[in-house]
Amino acid sequence: MKGRLKRHIVLIGMMGAGKTVIGTELARRLHVGFTDSDVEIESAAAMSISEIFARDGEAFFRDRETQVLARLLKGTPGVISTGGGAWMRAENRELISAQALSIWLNCDLETLWHRVRQRQTRPLLQTSxxxxxxxxxxxxxxxxxxxxxxxxxxxxxxTVEAATSRLLEAIRKTQPDLLEMK
Known part of the structure; x- marks a missing residue:
């Protein structure tokens, strides 16, 4: 059964929490668009997030992140995954809260570490x-x-499929008016 989201669903949480993989599957099941805000930032800048951090610094990146979020939230409601630091900025929390359901994918340290330790694409983890x-x-x-x-x-x-099923059930239970059924 298809439906229409009345507002965006924005996934927040730490790097490695599964925002992109769960968000992609959630959007597929809801028949709505999926957008990864980090991919949008990289596309707009024509460089990777690591390159943006190295060239322009984290403050510059965070400003671009806010601009991209504002643009995405003006679009047709869908599922959006954010970078791990996006929710830390009060301005972003206000933007998201005004136009979306914010969902924290809450993951423990060991699970996160297992998922991110081999990845060289995490600029904040490029330390000793x-x-x-x-x-x-x-x-x-x-x-x-x-x-x-x-x-x-x-x-x-x-699995991603099981987590998405559980998340969808939680959304339907706690946000019954979020999805308008056709």
Whole structure:
């Protein structure tokens, strides 16, 4: 059964939490568009996020991130995944809260570390002790992530399909008016 989202669904959380893979599957099941805000930033800048960080710094990147989010949120409601730091900026939280359901994909440290430790595409982890940095980021960000409208805890070993089914059920249960059925 197809439906129409009344507002966007925006997935927030740490790098490696599954925002892109779950977001893609969620959008497919809801028959709506999916957008990864980091991909949009890279496309607009014609360079990778790592390159943006190296050339222009994190503050510049965060400004572009806010601009891209504002543009995406003006479009037809769909599923949007954000970078791990997007929700940390009050301006972004206000933009998202005004036009979307924010869902925190809440993942434990060991699961995150397992998913990101081999990836060289995470500029904040390009340090001599990336697990310590990840631990610090998680501790600093979790209280802010908890401000999301909905929290969705990850389950170790769960497939993308199972996690998406569980998330869809949680959305339908807690946000019954979000999807207008046709």
């Amino acid at each position: 002790n990336p697990k310590a940095v990840l631990t610090e980021l998680l501790a600093a960000r979790n209280p802010v992530y908890a401000l999301a409208e909905m929290s969705f805890p990850s389950q170790s070993g769960e």
